[in-house]
Amino acid sequence: MVGLTAEQIREARTGRAADTKSDAILRLTTQVVEKRGFVSDADLTAARSAGVTDAEVTEIVANTALNLLTNYFNHVAETEIDFPLAEELQPEAACETGCSV
Template sequence: MVGLTADQVRRARLGGAEDTKVNAILEFTSHLIEKRGHVSDDDLAALRSVGVSDGEIAEIVANASLNLFTNYVNHVAQTEIDFPLAEQLSAGEKSDSCGCHDDKCSVA
């Protein structure tokens, strides 16, 4: 709905993009979630090296946190999903974009 192709959506769900800056942001976000916020100076330097500002870094952290919070609330509330589910990825392509580490998660 935002003009991305199915392949671009799939690649983003797996944490990658063709654009260097976007790819660095997606990789950082994956590290941020995997490391539960304990990112390294090297992680931040990688972002800055492609032109990501400190303000943008704060926005990335805020958006990741908001999405985790929303996903956790929806898991606890067992919210019924009222929009089309994302296409399931194969076992070798598992995404953990919601941060819940749950094999039964509808986001994965």
Template sequence: MSRINPIATESAAGTARELLGGVQKKLGMTPNMMATMAHSAAVLDAYLKFSGALGAGVLPAETREQIALTVGEANGCRYCLSAHSAIGKMVGLTQDQILDARCAKASDAKTAAILKLASLLVEKRGLVSDDDIAAARDAGVNDAEIAEVVANTSLNLFTNYFNHVADPEIDFPLAGTLPSSSSSEACGCHDDSCSAA
């Protein structure tokens, strides 16, 4: 059961109602996470503006969804894993790419470096090393992309933590848990070089 109940659009007041109406119009639904954020119009507005701004950045939608899956898995956020697995499919990710991203892996070297950096940001609480940044740069990740990896990781930390606190009902197809073994199959990778993060 949710700790904080979502607010129906028709029950919301003022700015929160306008924001929820905009979400409904854009997505054709109002996800429970956003309806729960609407208890504070400032929180919902901040989330929508942050997400919207990053949507106009240099990282493509597929990569942003992969980062969301990497961060969601690292934080054990079932709501976000379910939401971003569904959205990932909508933007063109395959099931294998979705599973790989949950382990901070990708077949493309540059994307893999981006996901590794996102994973390290979570693991090290942002205190990544010079070598961590050099590894990303060596894979072709430029400074604008590094900045957006930090921002997208931060956005997903916010939603992960919000969902841990509020515990909204998951209103997307439920993402399964990864097997607990460290085999290549456990993290959805398809070669021997992959192990579960």
């Protein structure tokens, strides 16, 4: 509904993108979640070398925190999902870092 192709959606759900900067943003976001915010200087350097600005790093952290808060709140509240669930990804499309889908 936002103009993404099925492939772009699949890439985003697995933490990858064809565009270098978008890929760096997705990888940093994955690292923020997996490392619970304790990203390394090397993680930040890799993102910055792909063109990610400090303002965008701040946005990544803020949006990640907001999504986690929203998810946790909905788990506690047992919110009924009123939109179609995303299709389950095939194992070969799973994240390189072993994240669950």
